[in-house]
Structures are given as C-alpha cells and as structure tokens.
Amino acid sequence: MAGSVVILFDFDRTLIEDDSDRWVITNLGLNELFHQLLHALPWNSLMDRMLEELYTQGKTVDDIVECLKGIPLNPHVIAVIKSAHALGCDLKVVSDSNLFYIKTILEHNGVYNCFSEITTNPALVDGGRLRIFPYHDAASSHGCDLCPPNLCKGRVIQQIRSSISENESKKIIYVGDGMNDFCPTLKLVAGDCVMPRKNFPLWGRIWKNFQLVKAIVYEWDDSEDLARILLELINSKSIED
Numbered sequence: 001m002a003g004s005v006v007i008l009f010d011f012d013r014t015l016i017e018d019d020s021d022r023w024v025i026t027n028l029g030l031n032e033l034f035h036q037l038l039h040a041l042p043w044n045s046l047m048d049r050m051l052e053e054l055y056t057q058g059k060t061v062d063d064i065v066e067c068l069k070g071i072p073l074n075p076h077v078i079a080v081i082k083s084a085h086a087l088g089c090d091l092k093v094v095s096d097s098n099l100f101y102i103k104t105i106l107e108h109n110g111v112y113n114c115f116s117e118i119t120t121n122p123a124l125v126d127g128g129r130l131r132i133f134p135y136h137d138a139a140s141s142h143g144c145d146l147c148p149p150n151l152c153k154g155r156v157i158q159q160i161r162s163s164i165s166e167n168e169s170k171k172i173i174y175v176g177d178g179m180n181d182f183c184p185t186l187k188l189v190a191g192d193c194v195m196p197r198k199n200f201p202l203w204g205r206i207w208k209n210f211q212l213v214k215a216i217v218y219e220w221d222d223s224e225d226l227a228r229i230l231l232e233l234i235n236s237k238s239i240e241d
Helices: 011-015 021-025 032-035 043-056 061-069 073-084 099-108 152-162 179-186 200-208 223-240
Strands: 006-007 092-096 115-123 121-124 130-131 170-178 193-196
Touching: 006 011, 006 073, 006 152, 006 223, 011 092, 021 032, 021 043, 021 061, 021 099, 032 043, 043 061, 043 092, 061 099, 061 130, 073 092, 073 223, 092 099, 092 152, 099 115, 099 121, 121 170, 130 223, 152 170, 170 179, 170 223, 179 193, 179 200, 193 200, 193 223
Parallel strands: 006 092, 006 170, 092 115, 170 193
Antiparallel strands: 121 130
16 A cells, blocks of 8 residues: 555755745845855854844745745646645655745645645744744754754654554655755665655765665656656555555
C-alpha cells in the first residue's frame, strides 16, 4: 500500500521553482541591504533582519502574503502532491525556509492540507511585524557539522524514524536540492530513496560521496521530471508491498 510510504520534501527549488526568501527580498526591494549584510549574519538571522526592514519601510504582513502568492508552484507538482495524498502517502515538508512562507504558498495553491507535518523555522506576527526564529535555538545546539545552526534535517529524519513502530514497514522518499539536504540523505537506510535535483548541490555531494549513501538515488531535472519519477516510485512501492 502507498500508505507505507513517507515522502519528505525540501521546499525552496524543490517543491517550488524559486527560493522563497530571495523571492521576497527581490520583489520587495531589499537586494541592496541583503548583499550588504549577507556575510555578516547567519541566514536565519539575516531573514529576520530583512523582515524588520520591511516593517520599517511600512510594508505590511498582507504585502508579504501578496508577494508570496506570486511564487509559481508547477501544476505537475500540485498534481503529484494531490495524487500521493489520495493514495495514502504521508507527506511532510522539511525546510530551512519558515512556516509563514510555506503555509501561505501551499494554502494559496490548495495543497496545504495534503501535508501531515511541516518542520521548518517558526514564524509569528509580532505587533504587525513578521518575525522568524530558528528551529533549533542556541541553547539546544544540534552539534551537526553538515547543517546550519538553526536546523539539522538529519535529526528530523531520525525523529521520524523513531516515531515509526517496530511492526510498521515504512519506506522514506526524500526529495531535495541543497547542501543542507545531504545530512538527512545520510540518515536514510537501504530500501529508502533519495531524489536529488540534477546539477544542484545535493546531487554533486551525493556523487562525490556515493559510498556513504545507503538509499537508492533517483535524480530529477525539473518539476515535471520530479512529478513523473515520484509517482512511478509510489506505484512501485505499492506493488512491492
């Protein structure tokens, strides 16, 4: 049954074609300040600083929402999300973006309710200003050299794995593109699948360290390719089960 399949998606340049952080920065006119501070702050802190600047300039949370609604979500990806959900797959997002951005985009495209869990940096509206906070705070450092300090995706994989009871047979499919998707890739086991986007950082890191990867690798080029391969994998897992 496809109900034995857990699919974990990265968000930026995986589920969506663009990068949600950079989309907001570019479309709301923050490129100059962004490049001034790019090497002075950790990414998570930098994004919070960008939102502070938007608030100072008089931009509202509604302005950010309207900006996010302009991010394209490929129809093929929307279709495979709905199909996988209908087949009983457990869909989750593991992303270094933030909950406000992800939820806004997925709701706008009618697929938010297809996901059972979104693990990302928390966000809240504080006095009219959108704030972003790290998933792992400084007091609970994850200690992983492969991941940024605010989120270790490998620990998320381990938590998901530990939540599966011994009498359940669950296979994980991990879909990603970035360097911070390599740590969770290493936490996958034989029988799991990883889908790196071709010619993106995760893809390069996997092929340079192929002997460390236990999961089966299926590379993809674009959103249509992702949707096709993922549906084939879901169907093949259903047949195997």
